[in-house]
């Protein structure tokens with residue numbers, strides 16, 4: 001049976017990589033490296049840098065593959081993601097049949113942690129369900145962009161004894177303010193925070209966290225919202241891409257003490 005290590009690599013800083021991840025990479029016969037096009041070449045460079053630094057086993061084979069873009073026209077978001085996962089699972093199946101002999105193991109380097117807004121695990125499960133390739137797999141946890149954000153701002157994730165919601169820009173309006181006093185927002189291409197009109201909300205924003213280009217801004221949402229929008233736009237133009245995340249907060253520690 002073939003074995004797949006799904007390895008969390010952290011979010012931009014090669015020093016996020018854990019000893020467990022390094023051991024898994026060196027134990028693999030093959031490391032599959034995705035290419036996401038020129039615009040995100042810097043992300044591919046982080047993976048390359050990690051392999052150069054930590055893969056000391058000269059027998060490891062590196063195999064590149066292209067990641068198709070997700071189609072969005074004439075379909076719902078969920079349909080688009082479902083089709084995209086199906087397409088990538090066929091690519092993975094082909095990679096395993098062509099480059100991974102039975103009884104060998106391979107590794108995928110997954111940005112951040114494989115459990116958080118990442119498709120690799122679901123796609124591997126689809127390959128298993130197709131039953132053309134017999135596979136086993138394990139997951140190595142990684143530092144998420146949430147941890148990179150809270151560390152850079154030197155803040156706790158939750159208020160004392162209170163919940164945290166993790167959501168996307170698309171769904172932020174459903175949950176903040178309201179249920180959550182802390183909301184972490186990822187995958188927000190529309191700057192959903194700028195539509196929140198709440199004098200008590202605070203924002204902790206970060207882009208390119210963990211990399212040499214990291215930018216962070218924090219403050220009362222009403223005071224810094226415009227600055228974040230313009231900083232984000234300028235950085236996105238300069239790099240050709242952006243990855244950003246933010247935490248919105250209302251309330252304080254112990255403000256519910258009775």
Ligand SMILES: C[S@@+](CC[C@H](N)C(=O)[O-])C[C@H]1O[C@@H](n2cnc3c(N)ncnc32)[C@H](O)[C@@H]1O
Nearest residue numbers: 112113116117144145186187208209243244245
């Ligand atoms: C597809 S998700 C992957 C999340 C990843 N698995 C994790 O554990 O953080 C991509 C989103 O994660 C966030 N993100 C990932 N890396 C980041 C970084 N270095 N700086 C800021 N945001 C980041 C952004 O919200 C981005 O839109």
